[in-house]
Amino acid sequence: MMKPSSVKSAKEVAQVYSDLAAYPVPQSAQLLPQYPFSDAIRTRCAYQVQDLASQKNRTLVKTAVVLPTGDLVDSDPVLRDPTTLWDVYCSVGDHRAVLLKLKAEGSGSDNADKFIVHVYNESRFIKSIDLSEKAKHGAVYGPELGACQWSYNEGHLLYVAEKKQPKNASYFAADTFSEESAGKPGEAKSVGKQYDSVEHFGEQLSEYKRPVLCTLDVDSEVVTVLDDGGILDGVLPTEPCWAPDDAGVVFVGYKELPYQLGVIYCNQRPSAIYYLDFRSGECAVIGHDTRAVSSPRFSPCQTQLVWLQNEPSGPHKQCRRLIWCDWATKDIRFIIDFVNQAGSAGFPGIYADSLPSRCWSSNCRTVVLSSINRSKDCLLAIDVKTKIGELLSLPPDASSAKVLDFHRDWLVVEASAPNVPPFIAAGFIDASKPLTSNIKWTCLTDCFKLNDIAWRVKQHTAKLAHPEFGNQLFESILVWPVDSSKKKDSKKGDEEKPAAITELPLPLIAFPHGGPNTSFTATYMRYVCGLARCGYAVLMINYRGSLGFGKSTVDSLLGGIGERDVSDCIQAVEETLAESASSADNSALPRLDGEKLAAFGGSHGGFLGGHLIGQRPGMFKAAVLRNPVINLATMVGGSDIPDWVYEQSGLPFSHDRLLDAETLALLWSKSPLSHASKVNTPTLVAVGLKDLRVPPQQGRELYRALRARNVPTRLLVCPDDCHPMSSVPVQSSVFVDIVLWFNRHVMGVTEEA
Incomplete structure (x- = not known):
């Protein structure tokens, strides 16, 4: 059959991806120490681009300076x-530490990675310290569970590393049982393990x-492991920070369980805030020891501590709750509690994986x-005195933003929209004015707008009622291609003309997110924009169980997977098609083709x-399913995470439970x-x-079932990729x-090039 003009060939699809891959994705931004006698604000911005020629990610770094006039000066x-594993500045002085991870060549226990610390001040390189040579611990942890932080006196670095283990030895190695080998100092062996x-x-x-937990004395180059005495037995320490006056270390400790459960994407693991006091040598729990916690953060005045907390089971x-502690008295209070029902416009509560590493205002009153x-x-922005939270204004053209750094009342964020690739912006928060007043933002990286893509958030009331919570609200985000009367992409400041709705009825892709306890937000997604540029409308569905709608909405999916979430997805598709058909001039929605529907999702989205x-x-x-359950x-x-299966199916989990x-x-x-039948x-x-x-094996089970029933199917096996692919x-x-795949089976086009 003849190929419709909106359907792209393999070469054209590859070019669509190449164009979108050229937009940089922010990785981090850090406010640097100020120059003496200057009000200019310096920020180091790191962002990633995909190098498709070498098939690798490349990280670029530049320094952006915001002058008192508001003008921007940046480096190439x-x-x-x-x-580089860590690159950290001290909070008040001019010292900087760069911790490098040098990959070992070959394999085996004798070929371990090396970890080197480079120390700088503002003007020069000071020294290099080989941590591996100290032989006090194993590999240094990255930001997923670790930290790298200067002490208040700038004399020490605090970090997390793997505990040193005895060297594994074979029963049959020549020197395994020799008396000479057994007598060598520092040569502990673990035979046959x-x-x-x-x-x-x-x-x-x-x-x-x-x-x-480890500390490095930068002057003497002495490494100290803080748990050599065994005071932390049964606790796995992560996310450490210095206590006031460097008198100890505060950290998140996970409970050691019969077998460990996965941590990434899971903020309900049993854990507590601990304080290791250097003076007494004791380690004590701050607050409850039967909760799930993250992100302990001290105020600049070192008198207050906050962290995030929630229940240690369930979704x-x-x-999450924001917890506050008076460090002197150890008095603990809820600043922001759970919000069960949020309605269509109320504050839904806190849904955050972590707090920014620096989150306090300079007056020690506001947490961002x-x-x-x-x-x-x-x-x-949350006032810890009044316990009131306020939404801050976003940078222009952005519909969503995430905090990258907040220091000296300057806020640096990553901002984007479904048709605006992410960019970095900085703005000043004046504590003397209402927090909701407009922040004057300065873009630190280029801001582009994709003029050939439109989007809209849609609200739905669930038809399949929950027995306890009733007919709850959920949302979806529709993204679609439009005809642009000018070039596809424009920089901020370029003249923009209204884009016309595309004339062809568009095929629609139903795209529920994974999790299920996460959310699609109105941010830039490369795949979604790519599908739109290839002629498809994409409906991203935040079915019940999604974050950001109130605690009861999250809890409502427990026991209802495969039913309530499926019902919400079908309802969202049907209501979107109905609204499209009833829209007289297609001014709000594009024309959609209800006979050309596709399903797309990964993980729990693949389950759906x-x-x-x-x-x-x-x-x-x-349908396209990535790593589906x-x-x-x-x-x-x-x-x-076997507990996920039980909890989401409405069953209690325990480590000793058998099927x-x-x-x-x-x-x-x-x-x-x-x-499947x-x-x-x-x-x-x-x-x-x-x-x-x-x-x-989960995806392979479906592939085999469909192949056996002569349903067209294809299995892509990616040998070096984990869950995110x-x-x-x-x-x-x-x-x-x-x-x-969509072109062939939705649009009926068989050619691939």
Whole structure:
């Protein structure tokens, strides 16, 4: 058949991806110490671009200076040393530490990575310290669980590293049982244990097993492991920070369990805030020891401590409390509590993975953080005295923003919109004025707008009522291509003309997010913009269970997966199609083709995609599922979070729980695979072989079931990727495969080039 003009060839699809990959993605921004006798604000910005020629990510760094006049002066970007693990400045002086991770060549225990610290002041390089040579610990942890922080007196660095372990030795090595070897100092051996399994922190963190807190005396170059006496037995320390006056260390301690559960994307792991007092040598819990916590942050005046806290079970991401502690008295209070019901416009509560590493105003009264508010990432300022939170204004053209740094009342954020690639902006918060007053923002990196893409947030009232919470609200975000009367992309400040709605009825892709306890927010997503530029409208669905709508909305999905979330997805699609058909002039929505629907999703979004094509056979012309959950019964034994299966299915979890016939029957009834015999939708499945969250066997089960039933299917196996499937080769290549699959089975185009 003839190819419609809106359908792109493989070459054209690859070019779409290449164009979008050229937009940099911010990685971090740090406010630097001020120059003496200057009011200029310096910021070091790091952002990543995809180098498709070499199939690698490249990180660029530049320094941006905001002058008192508001003008911007910035340096040319330079490639960041890829071995950089940490790059930190002291809070008040001019010292800087850069911690490098030098990858070892070869394999085996004798080829461990090396860790080097370079120390600078404002004007020169001071020294280099080889941490590995000290032989006090193993690998240094990165930002996922670790920290690297200067002491208040600028004399020490605090960090997290792997506990030093005895060297594994074979029973048959020549010197294993020799008396000479046994007598060598520092040559502790672990004989015959080289194949023992060791518990770790799960998906993407499997190299982190036994963390210890360490300090480096920069002058003497002495490394001290703070737990050599065993005072932290049964506690796995992470996220440390210096206590006031460098008198000790405050940290997040995870409980050591019969087997460890995955931590990434999970903020409900049992943990507590601990204080290790250097003077007494004692370690005590601050607050409750039966909660889940993160992000201890001291105020600049060193008198107050805040952190985030929630329940240690249930949804894997939850509504959180902001906890405040008077450090002198250890008096603890809730500053922001859980919010159960938010309605259509009320404050829904805090939904944040962490607090910014620097989050306090200079007057030690306001804490600034990023939080999901329905379908947007918002900037939230909280007065710890009045316990009132206020939303801050966003940079121009942005619909969402996340805090990167907040210091000396200057706020640096990453901002974007569905048709605005992310950029970095800085603004000053004047504590003497209402927090909601407009902040004067300065863009530190280029701000572009994609004029050929439009978007809109849609609100829905769930038709399938919850027995306790009733008919709750949920939202979706529709993104679609439009005809642009000028060039596709424009920089901020360029003249913009209204874009006309495209004339062709558009195929629609239903795209529920993973999790399920996360949210799509009105931010830039490369894949979504790419699908739009390839002629598809994309409906990103925040079904019940999503964050940002109140605690009860998150809790409402427990026990209802495969039913309430599926119902919400179908309702969102049907209501969007109905509104499109009833819109007389298509001024609010594009014309959509209800006969050309597709399903797309990853993880729990893949779970929903599997349900959609099974529960509604014939409704969707094609499906693409990335690392999908397909069979809950087999997921229990293979995932790093077996508790997810039980909790989301409405069952209690304990480490000693075994599957029985009744539980297996329930899990099977909630699984997409139970509907496989009804599926007639051509389905592309992609899995990462290093995925510890959703084992690749899950996707293979569906692939085999569909192949056996002669349903067109294809399995993409990515040998070096884990759950996000975010490597450059996989991201770029799989995008083209996805579009070509939709072109063939939704649009009926068989040519691929």
